[in-house]
Amino acid sequence: MGQVADGGSPAIAEASENSEPGQSSEPASRGLLSRFFGARAPETEIQAEQPKAPLPAPPPGLGNLRRMRVGDVAIPKVEIEAVPVTITRDELVEKFREHGYSRLPVFKETLDTPLGLVHLKDLALEYGFGSGNGRFSLRKLIRPLLYVPPSMPIGVLLQKMQVQRIHMALVIDEYGGVDGLLTLEDLIEQVIGEIEDEHDEADDAYWREEKPGQWIVQARAPVCDFEAVTGMRLADAEAEDEIDSMGGLVFMQLGRVPARGEVVVAENGVEYEVVDADPRRIKRLRVRLPGVAPAE
Known part of the structure; x- marks a missing residue:
């Protein structure tokens, strides 16, 4: 009694008759499974295709x-x-x-x-x-x-x-x-938070000139202010909308935090040497303009 051996249940037959010609029965069966199991396959597939943004470093705190x-x-x-x-x-x-x-x-x-x-x-x-x-x-x-x-x-x-x-x-x-x-x-x-000691640069000294065309620059120094000092454009129009600091400029060119001692050469010939950094952020840079020999 009630078995589906010879034609199926009346509910399923009625659903088949009401469906439009050429329409697959897969949505109906998927809807049936969704009611039983709570499945949301289409949304899950879309979410899986979206890359997850990297988690930011946690702020300082006892936690x-x-x-x-x-x-x-x-x-x-x-x-x-x-x-x-x-x-x-x-x-x-x-x-x-x-x-x-x-x-x-x-x-x-x-x-x-x-x-x-x-x-x-x-x-x-x-x-x-x-x-x-x-x-x-x-x-x-x-x-x-x-x-x-x-x-x-x-x-x-x-x-x-x-x-x-x-x-x-x-x-x-x-x-x-x-x-x-x-x-x-x-x-x-x-x-x-970060501890400043006697070896760190003063807060108001974003950079100091070691020799003509070469500076030691804090990573948090504003790009636009340092461009005014050097008289050279360091960030293109697209980068200016996304970054504010010199450390961010170097990070954008590499796509990662560089290691201490690493040298990055930009397309305009400017060299950025990482003087101080940790695994999470850049702290200080040595910036050389084109034509300036490295210090011995």
Whole structure:
């Protein structure tokens, strides 16, 4: 009784008779499935074809301590400044002077065999102030550092740094190799925002001229103001509508955040050297106009 073996149910037959000639029965069957399963296949297909915009970096706040991971904040391995344990005293002093850091990782043969870190204060107290006549040995200056996985929440690492009084950590991948580096300052900046120290440029000094045709420029410097100083058009009409800062100009040309030390040459011949950057943003640039030789 009621089986559809010999002609189908009256409801389905009536629907077939009312359909227009040449019209497929697929919409009717799809509507039936939608009523049973709540399917919305057409809208799902359209949504799948639309690319998702990249998520912006989260603003500073206490929620980042739980939400963000070590891998989100760490400086990539290729940008780590480190020294071998066999380095001489003069070379180590020059390394500190060149980069302006107070701590540097120390490794044995490669960065994947780290030994610890050396602090500028220890170097100055042991071999500076007129007491540097003895034989130099970096090993006795090495301090311990932390080794953490990239999946660790930054709040957990911040607590470990506070308890163990170690302000630098190396990120170790699943194979035991070094994957990145971060400091206590990097973690605090995720909560309170960027920290300006004595090595950073003043807020009102967007740029300074190193020599004719070459400037050190803050990434947040307005493009139009810097164009007025150089007397050269740096952004085309299309880019001017989308960007405001010098860092945004370089980011638009590459489509990504460049690494520190990377050089970008624009079509008009202007060179942008990335002096300072982290994985999330550009901080400072060295801009050279066409015809200006690079500094030695």
